[in-house]
Amino acid sequence: MKYVIKKIILILLILIIFSIGVVALLSLKYSNEQYESNIINEENAQALQIDNTKITNLTERSGNNSGSMINIKNISNLNLSQIILYYNELDNNNNEVANSKIYIDVTLTPKEVMQVQFVPKDYTNTIKVTGYSYIAEDSKVNIGLEDNLINISENDRYLENSKNYEVMSIKKIDKEKNLQNDLSYGVEIENISQKTLGNIVLKIAEINKKDEIIRIDHVTFNSILKPGQREYIISSLSTSDHDVKILGYTYDDTESKSNIDIDLITHKVNITDNKK
Numbered sequence: 460m461k462y463v464i465k466k467i468i469l470i471l472l473i474l475i476i477f478s479i480g481v482v483a484l485l486s487l488k489y490s491n492e493q494y495e496s497n498i499i500n501e502e503n504a505q506a507l508q509i510d511n512t513k514i515t516n517l518t519e520r521s522g523n524n525s526g527s528m529i530n531i532k533n534i535s536n537l538n539l540s541q542i543i544l545y546y547n548e549l550d551n552n553n554n555e556v557a558n559s560k561i562y563i564d565v566t567l568t569p570k571e572v573m574q575v576q577f578v579p580k581d582y583t584n585t586i587k588v589t590g591y592s593y594i595a596e597d598s599k600v601n602i603g604l605e606d607n608l609i610n611i612s613e614n615d616r617y618l619e620n621s622k623n624y625e626v627m628s629i630k631k632i633d634k635e636k637n638l639q640n641d642l643s644y645g646v647e648i649e650n651i652s653q654k655t656l657g658n659i660v661l662k663i664a665e666i667n668k669k670d671e672i673i674r675i676d677h678v679t680f681n682s683i684l685k686p687g688q689r690e691y692i693i694s695s696l697s698t699s700d701h702d703v704k705i706l707g708y709t710y711d712d713t714e715s716k717s718n719i720d721i722d723l724i725t726h727k728v729n730i731t732d733n734k735k
Contacts, residue, residue, distance in 0.1 A: 494613045498537070499598045504609045506535035506595070507542070512588040512604060517579050518551060527577040527586050530671070533567040537595040538725050540566045544575065545592075549585040556583050564675050565664060565706060566724040573672040621721045621728035626652035627684075629661065629705050632691070641699035648680065649689040656684040657711040658718070664704040665696060673701070684710075 510530040517527055533539050542563035548556040557580050567573060577586050590603040594614050601610040632645035646663075650656055659680040664672045678694045696703070707722045711733065720729040 494598065494611050496596070496598045496611060496613075498596045499600060499611055501609050501611075503535060504600050504611060505602055506533060506537065506539055506593065506600070507591055507602075508532040508534045509544075509588055509591075509604075514577070514586045516584065517586065518582070518584045527579055529575050529577075529588070530572055531563070531567075531575055532572045533569055535595070536569050538566050538568055539593040539595050540722070540725065542567065542593045543591060544588055545590045546577070546586050546588045548580055548583040549587065550582045551584045553585070556580055564662070565672060566722055568724060571672070572669070574674075618725075618727035618729055621723075621726045624719050624728045624730075625721055625723075625726075626650060626654060626656065626710070626719075627659075627708060629708065631703055631705065642695050642697075643693055644696060644703055646678070646692045646694065646705070647689065648684065648692065650684045650686055653686050655686065655713050657713055659684060659708060659710045661692070661708045662706040663694070664706050665701050666704055667698075667701055672704075673697070675706070 508531065510532075512529075514527045514529070531542075531544070542565075543560050544563065545558075545560045547558055550556050559580075561575065561577065563573065563575065565573060579586060589605050590601065590608075592599070592601045594600070597614050597617075599612045599614050601612075602608070603610075628647075628649040628651050630647045632647055646661060648659070648661070661678040661680070663676045663678055665674040665676060667673055674697065676694065678692055680690065680692055682690070684690065705723060707720070707724070709718060709720045711718055716732070716734045718731040718733055720731070722728070
């Protein structure tokens with residue numbers, strides 16, 4: 460009798476262990492499955508063209524040649540948002556100084572080019588770009604350049620269309636004599652809503668003659684903008700030959716006590732609750 464009981468217990472233990480193993484294997488299988496997007500797949504996921512993935516001899520550079528800049532280009536037919544470049548910083552002996560990343564604060568449209576400026580840490584001699592990530596439509600995409608890794612997952616944060624939140628008319632003013640100098644440009648903003656707006660910040664791209672983005676500027680309007688009110692903001696360029704492109708803006712909605720972030724490229728809105 461005791462032998463039968465022991466045998467039953469042993470069988471039950473084996474079944475339990477087997478069941479746990481099956482569950483673990485299934486969990487691993489499903490966790491490694493690629494998200495199936497109707498828009499992005501392994502063939503078109505590598506959406507960025509990077510002109511130089513390795514910058515060397517930084518410790519030997521000085522003056523105007525001391526920078527570490529690369530160009531990235533959107534070679535897809537999608538708008539790419541929340542782009543992050545991942546890179547390693549190495550010293551003169553190729554030892555890793557830091558494992559770093561840089562956030563690209565712009566939505567890149569198809570064929571658009573942006574200059575990315577790295578800020579090396581002390582003793583960094585080489586910067587090596589190892590991968591990048593971005594969000595496009597329904598997908599989050601991670602690209603590993605060293606191992607050719609492509610990971611596509613679901614973008615689980617779908618942003619609302621910004622049509623009902625675009626409360627300002629924004630116009631760039633062409634260079635005029637009444638501006639401060641050739642390095643200045645003006646922006647006219649008008650509150651076209653019935654709301655009182657506060658903490659207004661414009662996101663503006665400075666572009667060169669090739670229409671490449673060379674800098675992102677956040678221009679602040681430090682006053683309340685009442686319904687129907689129109690104001691002018693003067694800001695500056697790094698070179699008089701450059702132009703600007705309005706990318707979006709943020710403002711505080713005093714009624715709902717929330718911060719509204721408008722992307723004028725994708726026409727999506729990100730809303731942050733300020734009540735807490």
